[in-house]
Each structure stands twice: as structure tokens, then as C-alpha cells.
Amino acid sequence: MIETFRGAPVEEFGVALGGAALHPVRISEPGAIVRGVIIHGPGDPEPDPDQFALCTTPEAGIPSCVAIAVRESQAAKAMVGARQETAVFVAPDDARWSDIYDRVKLVLRDSFGQLAAHDAFQLADALAAALGGAVAIEDASRRVVAFSAIPGQPVDDVRRQGILDRAVPEHVEREAWYARLWRSTGVAEFTDGRESTARLAVAVRAGDEPLGSIWVVGSRETLNPGADEILRRSAEVVATCLAHQDHFASSGRRTRGHLVRQLLDRPESAGRALGYALPGPTVLVAFSRGEQDGDHELLDARLSDVLSLQSQRFQGYGLAAVIDGRVYALLPDTGRVRLDAQLRAVLSRRAPAGDQTGKGTIAVSDPVDRLEDLSRTRRQLDRLLALRARIGGEAIPGDIVHVDDERDTLLLSEVADATCDIEALQSGTALRITEYDGEHDTAYLATLRAWFDAGGDVAAAAARLHVHANTFRYRMGRASALFGLRLDQPDERLLLHLQMRLADFG
Incomplete structure (x- = not known):
């Protein structure tokens, strides 16, 4: 049984190396195991029978190995001179033996x-x-x-x-x-x-x-x-x-990480260069632990492994990797209910004591059909996670937020970024009210917010603040007098409300 650690079936090389570099012309014993590769030249000792021998000069003698490779121009003689049970591969006359050696070694390592x-x-x-x-x-x-x-x-x-x-x-x-x-x-x-x-x-x-x-x-x-x-x-x-x-897990993670980064940074050109296309409607998922959870690179790597493996096994495709300290995954769009259940199952899976795998926020995009939309989609998820982190509080295991539920908040956040240099919006009436409340221990800003949130309905706004409607009307009157508000003017109402909402994103 231990020998299964050290080899690959000879027919596996026929599949993995087929093409211009090296292709099989005879595999007589499928299932025969190759356990190593050597470059064999004149005067070299007879190699072990389980080796893949790259014969530089077959006319000087063909070793009795499980598989051999020869130049294309020497293939006919090699077929006659090699044992019937020896697999024969052919390489182009201009191929370098060192390159072929590396490719055979790679197949052995991959099989392992x-x-x-x-x-x-x-x-x-x-x-x-x-x-x-x-x-x-x-x-x-x-x-x-x-x-x-x-x-x-x-x-x-x-x-x-x-x-x-x-x-x-x-x-x-x-x-x-x-x-x-x-x-x-x-x-x-x-x-x-x-x-x-x-x-x-x-x-x-x-x-x-x-x-x-x-x-x-x-x-x-x-x-x-x-x-x-x-x-x-x-x-x-x-x-x-x-x-x-460990080697192959790390290698696989690096490969996925490179592909995911390319697709998120410059999806259209990367898709062409890498020959990658979305197999179907796809969602981009981003997972962030939050700064309070510290450095968990290993946990994030494990999470990306599980997401990739699970989606490939059950949905046929999927890709996940850790990019810039955050787990991103391209997953099949299986519908909101099923996708949320899948994500919660992965994140709530029991882990070693002290493992914080399930803690954090997961942001889920709208379905994506085109590669070129991935960059914008990633920016949207990053913005959403940043907004959730700004809210504060302890991360909840399996806390899932969908872009579709936060569309207005995301748009307001973009407006806040786009208008951050407009001084009148940053230091207008809303700022004066905030400063006044801080100096006099009043609640005029909260009163106005409640009024806006209730659409001008005094009874509903008063209920939000748990005060009597008459008390609320009095506060509104005092605010209008103190700050010169003309709430009957639509533009003034709009600008005041906008100032208050944009301040939430400052």
C-alpha cells in the first residue's frame, strides 16, 4: 500500500502529456506504475524498471523500463527494440529533454x-x-x-x-x-x-x-x-x-488566487488571456472577518478551499481565493434561499476550539452574467462590507447581507463620496444643528430625522421618539425658529435631509 504514494499509472502520462510536446504511440500495460523519471544516455547504468526513461540515444540501447520517450525520427527503431510491455512516447526532434523531464516530474507530483x-x-x-x-x-x-x-x-x-x-x-x-x-x-x-x-x-x-x-x-x-x-x-x-x-494545497491556493485576482482586477482582458468564461449565472461573494478578529490567514485559506471544493462538487463549478485579506468566491447562482443555506453551512461548520471561521460578514452580489461586470461588482461588495464594519458591533456567525437589500444605502454612500468636496453640504444647517445639540444637550437633529423618516407624519414621528405629539410639534417649532428652517420649501427640505443622511457616511 505504501507504494501508492510513489507513482502514477503510465496511461495518466498519455492523457497529461498528449500533444505537441510528448504523445504516446504504445501503452501495452495500462495500470503499470511509473515511479520516477531519468534522462538516459550512452554508458549510463540500467535504470530501475519502474522509471520513465528519456532516451537521448536509443540506438545505443533501450533500457528495460515501464516507459520510454524517444525523438520522433527514432520512433520506428524504438518500437522494434523496446520490450513489448514498455510504453513508448514520442517527442518532437527539436524538443529539449530538460523540458520534457520537468513535465513528467510535474505529472508525478500532481498524481501524488x-x-x-x-x-x-x-x-x-x-x-x-x-x-x-x-x-x-x-x-x-x-x-x-x-x-x-x-x-x-x-x-x-x-x-x-x-x-x-x-x-x-x-x-x-x-x-x-x-x-x-x-x-x-x-x-x-x-x-x-x-x-x-x-x-x-x-x-x-x-x-x-x-x-x-x-x-x-x-x-x-x-x-x-x-x-x-x-x-x-x-x-x-x-x-x-x-x-x-501542504504543497498541493498551497499550490492550488496560489493558482486560484492568481486567477481570481486577475478576474476581479481586469476581468475582460484576463478572461481572454486565461481562456476563462463564466459557466452560467454567477454571484460574487465576499467574506470579511472585521478587524476585531485579528489575523486569520490560515482560516481564510481553509474557507476558500471549502467554498471552492463544495461548489465544484455539488454545482459543477466555483472558484474562491483570499485576495488582499478577504475571501472572494465566484459561485453558481442557485437562488437566494439555497445559496444562503450553503454559505451558513460552510461558516457554521464546527471548527477547532478557538477557531473563528464562522464569525464575520458575508456580502452577496446580484447575479453576474458577464466577466466585464466583475470589477464593478467587487467594488460594490467592498463598499457594502466597509459600511457594515462602520456600523460596528460584534461580528455574527453567518451574517449575510445582499446587495439587493442595500441598494439605496450603497447609492447614498457613493453620493457621499462624490460630494465630499462640496463645502455647503459638509458644513451646512445639519452641522450647525449637530453642534448645537452637543453644546446644549438637546435633540433637535433626532427630532428632524424622525420627522423625515416618518414622511412628515407628526404622530408617527412622535411615536418613534416615544414622546407626545404636542411635545414633538413644540420641538419642531423651536428647531425652525433657532435655525431658520423653512420646511415648507421642497428644495430646502431636500438639502437638509441630504446633509443629514450624507453625514452618516462621513
């Missing part, structure tokens, strides 16, 4: 990355069978990467909760466990605790850098003989798995 998570679970099962106890594989952040599922092996609440949350629950006892584990150079044993049974663990490292750990429920007395040696030997394979998982 795609299988890493799946194989981690296979490895956990294999270890559990060999050790005689339930196994969990964790990364350096104590997230459960994989766990065994062998029937009949005893488990405790710590393991059960770790699997449900996909992360080890925090506890003083377990803090001591990890402190001891990271100091150890071999297998560490932990005795029964208040909430846990005994277990063995080994740290997984790349040099001195911790990558994660392997845990097995049980003691040296209850586990199979040689448990220590099995754990020590498995650490190297798990290190490879964890390293590749």
Missing part, C-alpha cells in the same frame, strides 16, 4: 497530490491493523488529516471528538501531551487520563520542522509487539504525505 488525502486514510487503516489500535494522523496544527476505520478497535472521547471536529479538542492535559511529544525524538507513551485512555504517539518531522504526528489508542502492553518500530518507520511515509498535502 491528488492521492495524498485518500492514501492518508489507507495508511491510517494499514497502521491500525498492524498496531492493533485505532490510529489518527494529525498535521502540525492538530487538525485530524486522516483516521482509521477498523471495526472493533476501542476508541475514547478524545478520539471521537477529534474526528467529529476534524481537530483535537483543547484541554490542559492534552497541552502537556503535545509539549512532551514535540520534545521527544522517539515514540512517546501517554497513560490513562480523566477523559482519555492510554495511547502512543510519534512526531512527524521534515528535518527539524514539525509536520504533524501519528497517534494510536492503546499501550505497549495492549498493542501488537513491535508497535514502537512500526510507528518510527511509518513516520517517514506520513511525513511525505503531509508535505505533499
Whole structure:
């Protein structure tokens, strides 16, 4: 089983490398595994049979490998000279072997990355069978990467909760466990605790850098003989798995991040250059934690991964990435009710203790049909999130706001930005009323706001302020006298109300 970590089926190269650079002319044994690539020349020793040999001079001898590549002009001789079970690939005569070597290596790495998570679970099962106890594989952040599922092996609440949350629950006892584990150079044993049974663990490292750990429920007395040696030997394979998982997750995030940034910054030209088009009606979603939540780059990266994976798996397409400290996602327009449910499910999903994944505000755009509308749509969402942040208050898990519900507020915000240099609007009557209220502890501005909000209905405005209608009329009269208001004049009413509303965006 461990060998599945080190190779790719030979037919996979036929698909991935087909075209001008390298194409297959014979694949006799589909399923044969390629585990490495070499450039083979005259006088070189015979390579291992599981190698992909790039033969620079096939007339000097064709190695007995699972696959070979030759120049197009040498293909006929190579087909005759190679073993029947050897896959034969052909490269153009002017192709560089170093470029082909890099492409084959890339296919090997990609295959490894795609299988890493799946194989981690296979490895956990294999270890559990060999050790005689339930196994969990964790990364350096104590997230459960994989766990065994062998029937009949005893488990405790710590393991059960770790699997449900996909992360080890925090506890003083377990803090001591990890402190001891990271100091150890071999297998560490932990005795029964208040909430846990005994277990063995080994740290997984790349040099001195911790990558994660392997845990097995049980003691040296209850586990199979040689448990220590099995754990020590498995650490190297798990290190490879964890390293590749991190590499390919990071690589995928960088790729998505580059694409999303290009599409949001200059969508029309980027769409042409990258060959990308919206597959159907799409919404742009932006998620912001707010400054009070601090720096959560890892959490945002995980959120973008989940949004991308979930939308691709269930709706067929989707793209999410962290751009400038904010998560943006292009998601299929599945309708407001369904989309909100999807977003809330992602954000409210249980996470490690102390994880703030679900806290923050999500802004959702109107449906977008054209790439060229994405820049404007992003600016709209950024403005909406900025307005929500200005309101203040603690972020609410799954707080979703739609552009369609805030259209008037967004327009007023744009008007405020566009008129910020018009002094008469910034220092007019509304400002004088605000200053007067501050100096005399009065509420004339609030009275006028209530009157405007009620459309001039005195009874309704008085109810808003919880005062008698006569009291309200008196305040309105005093405000008109103090500030020279002529509220019977439509233009004056409009300008006064506009000054008060624009002040909310200052």
C-alpha cells in the first residue's frame, strides 16, 4: 500500500502529456506504475524498471523500463527494440529533454497530490491493523488529516471528538501531551487520563520542522509487539504525505488566487488571456472577518478551499481565493434561499476550539452574467462590507447581507463620496444643528430625522421618539425658529435631509 504514494499509472502520462510536446504511440500495460523519471544516455547504468526513461540515444540501447520517450525520427527503431510491455512516447526532434523531464516530474507530483488525502486514510487503516489500535494522523496544527476505520478497535472521547471536529479538542492535559511529544525524538507513551485512555504517539518531522504526528489508542502492553518500530518507520511515509498535502494545497491556493485576482482586477482582458468564461449565472461573494478578529490567514485559506471544493462538487463549478485579506468566491447562482443555506453551512461548520471561521460578514452580489461586470461588482461588495464594519458591533456567525437589500444605502454612500468636496453640504444647517445639540444637550437633529423618516407624519414621528405629539410639534417649532428652517420649501427640505443622511457616511 505504501507504494501508492510513489507513482502514477503510465496511461495518466498519455492523457497529461498528449500533444505537441510528448504523445504516446504504445501503452501495452495500462495500470503499470511509473515511479520516477531519468534522462538516459550512452554508458549510463540500467535504470530501475519502474522509471520513465528519456532516451537521448536509443540506438545505443533501450533500457528495460515501464516507459520510454524517444525523438520522433527514432520512433520506428524504438518500437522494434523496446520490450513489448514498455510504453513508448514520442517527442518532437527539436524538443529539449530538460523540458520534457520537468513535465513528467510535474505529472508525478500532481498524481501524488491528488492521492495524498485518500492514501492518508489507507495508511491510517494499514497502521491500525498492524498496531492493533485505532490510529489518527494529525498535521502540525492538530487538525485530524486522516483516521482509521477498523471495526472493533476501542476508541475514547478524545478520539471521537477529534474526528467529529476534524481537530483535537483543547484541554490542559492534552497541552502537556503535545509539549512532551514535540520534545521527544522517539515514540512517546501517554497513560490513562480523566477523559482519555492510554495511547502512543510519534512526531512527524521534515528535518527539524514539525509536520504533524501519528497517534494510536492503546499501550505497549495492549498493542501488537513491535508497535514502537512500526510507528518510527511509518513516520517517514506520513511525513511525505503531509508535505505533499501542504504543497498541493498551497499550490492550488496560489493558482486560484492568481486567477481570481486577475478576474476581479481586469476581468475582460484576463478572461481572454486565461481562456476563462463564466459557466452560467454567477454571484460574487465576499467574506470579511472585521478587524476585531485579528489575523486569520490560515482560516481564510481553509474557507476558500471549502467554498471552492463544495461548489465544484455539488454545482459543477466555483472558484474562491483570499485576495488582499478577504475571501472572494465566484459561485453558481442557485437562488437566494439555497445559496444562503450553503454559505451558513460552510461558516457554521464546527471548527477547532478557538477557531473563528464562522464569525464575520458575508456580502452577496446580484447575479453576474458577464466577466466585464466583475470589477464593478467587487467594488460594490467592498463598499457594502466597509459600511457594515462602520456600523460596528460584534461580528455574527453567518451574517449575510445582499446587495439587493442595500441598494439605496450603497447609492447614498457613493453620493457621499462624490460630494465630499462640496463645502455647503459638509458644513451646512445639519452641522450647525449637530453642534448645537452637543453644546446644549438637546435633540433637535433626532427630532428632524424622525420627522423625515416618518414622511412628515407628526404622530408617527412622535411615536418613534416615544414622546407626545404636542411635545414633538413644540420641538419642531423651536428647531425652525433657532435655525431658520423653512420646511415648507421642497428644495430646502431636500438639502437638509441630504446633509443629514450624507453625514452618516462621513
